[in-house]
Amino acid sequence: MPENLRAQPSPTAAVDSIFLLRLLAEANPKNHPVGAVKPNKWTYLVNRSCAEDGVQAFRYSFVKDKLGPVSQQVYSDLGRLAASGLITEDHSVTPRGREFLETAKEFFEANSGLTQIVDQVARKYGAYSRVRLVDFVHSLKVPQDDKMVSIDSVPMGVRLLSPADRPVATHLNIGEDWLETFEILLDPESSADLASAREDIQRGRVRLLPSDG
Numbered sequence: 001m002p003e004n005l006r007a008q009p010s011p012t013a014a015v016d017s018i019f020l021l022r023l024l025a026e027a028n029p030k031n032h033p034v035g036a037v038k039p040n041k042w043t044y045l046v047n048r049s050c051a052e053d054g055v056q057a058f059r060y061s062f063v064k065d066k067l068g069p070v071s072q073q074v075y076s077d078l079g080r081l082a083a084s085g086l087i088t089e090d091h092s093v094t095p096r097g098r099e100f101l102e103t104a105k106e107f108f109e110a111n112s113g114l115t116q117i118v119d120q121v122a123r124k125y126g127a128y129s130r131v132r133l134v135d136f137v138h139s140l141k142v143p144q145d146d147k148m149v150s151i152d153s154v155p156m157g158v159r160l161l162s163p164a165d166r167p168v169a170t171h172l173n174i175g176e177d178w179l180e181t182f183e184i185l186l187d188p189e190s191s192a193d194l195a196s197a198r199e200d201i202q203r204g205r206v207r208l209l210p211s212d213g
Contacts, residue, residue: 014182015174016058017077021086022108023118025093025101027126033090037067037130039078041137044069045121046114047161048140054169055113061162064154068137069161083188100185110173 023042028034043058050057062069081087086097093101108115125133138152142160151160 013059013077013080014179014186015172016060016073017080017186018104018107018182019058019114019118020074020077021081021093021097022101022115023122024081024087024091025098026119026122028092029126031092034092035090035130036075036078038128038133039091040070040074041068041133042121042125043071043074044137044161045125046118047163049117049121050114051161051166053113053117054167055117056168056170056172057114057117057163059163062160064151064156064158064160066156067134068151080186084186085188086185104178107175107178110175113170114172 020039020043023046024034024039027038027042040062043060044062047057047060047062049055058073060071060073062071064070078087078091081097082089082091085094086100087093125136128136138150140151141148142151142154144154144158154160
């Protein structure tokens, strides 16, 4: 298991993807088709809670869309997870994705601040229908022109939340070994090679040589 966890000033895109994978798994344990609207709202709610608590969050920036907060970075990370075989095209987590999350328990424990907020959002809002979730997020208040207004009343295209909006007191702990693991896992070519090798071994197409000892 990767060791040498150390404080980092900012998460990488790979770390964002891994926390997004956990959020999808926790919010949708029965693996129903999800689409892209719910992940955008869930990640917004996570970042909003992190901003209130001073916890380092996803690096996503959100702007107002017709369905509420949206981030192009969320779409990019969903595509990356799908290309790596960790989620399906409808954004439900694959068995391989859930297997990896089990192996990454130490990483999530080392980053309990963000992990707890991700899990809280997943438990509280994961079962919401798309309509209920959009309506709820639209009702939330955000600062605009020195006053608090509902997101529903914010003009389209206006920035709602970005990583620079609040100071961070609790940074993520990211080990170099974990970063390397995440980058390999999220590289479609490397991921496909690993999956193919595993299948060959399981089916007996490749035999492991005994050690000399």
